[in-house]
Amino acid sequence: xxxxxxxxxxxxAAAAAKAxxxxxxxxxxxxxxxxxxxxxxxxxGDRLFQVDFEVMRQTAEIVAMMGSFNTSRANDPTAVLNxxxxxxxxxxxxxxxxxxxxxxxxxxFLASGQNVAVKGATVGYYLFRRAEENRVTSPS
Numbered sequence: 848x849x850x851x852x853x854x855x856x857x858x859x860a861a862a863a864a865k866a867x868x869x870x871x872x873x874x875x876x877x878x879x880x881x882x883x884x885x886x887x888x889x890x891x892g893d894r895l896f897q898v899d900f901e902v903m904r905q906t907a908e909i910v911a912m913m914g915s916f917n918t919s920r921a922n923d924p925t926a927v928l929n930x931x932x933x934x935x936x937x938x939x940x941x942x943x944x945x946x947x948x949x950x951x952x953x954x955x956f957l958a959s960g961q962n963v964a965v966k967g968a969t970v971g972y973y974l975f976r977r978a979e980e981n982r983v984t985s986p987s
Contacts, residue, residue, distance in 0.1 A: 881927050889982070897972070897975070903919055904968045904969075917966075937977075942971070952964075
């Protein structure tokens, strides 16, 4: 064997360690997600669960001598809300708030006044009640 060549056992051990590390990262990412938080709250016996996440992001754009405009990107919350319900929760209420994160302005070209574009995000706030009958358990 060469100095830098690994045996088949060493390669398999390295591949297994890499797979275990990837699985750990995926588990941590799931636990931090709204669905993962819902699962944790259910397992802890919580009766209510509140979660918030961004449903739309808006950016501010100003073009010299042209004006201002906004671009937005929406996130459909349906899959997340269905995932939370499948963890044993029933949606009680939802509300939305636009969180301003800044604005840009520039004087109008050859006119009085200003062009203003607002940057921010629409955040959905959802409140769930524990509902054992909604819990979907995966077959073992």
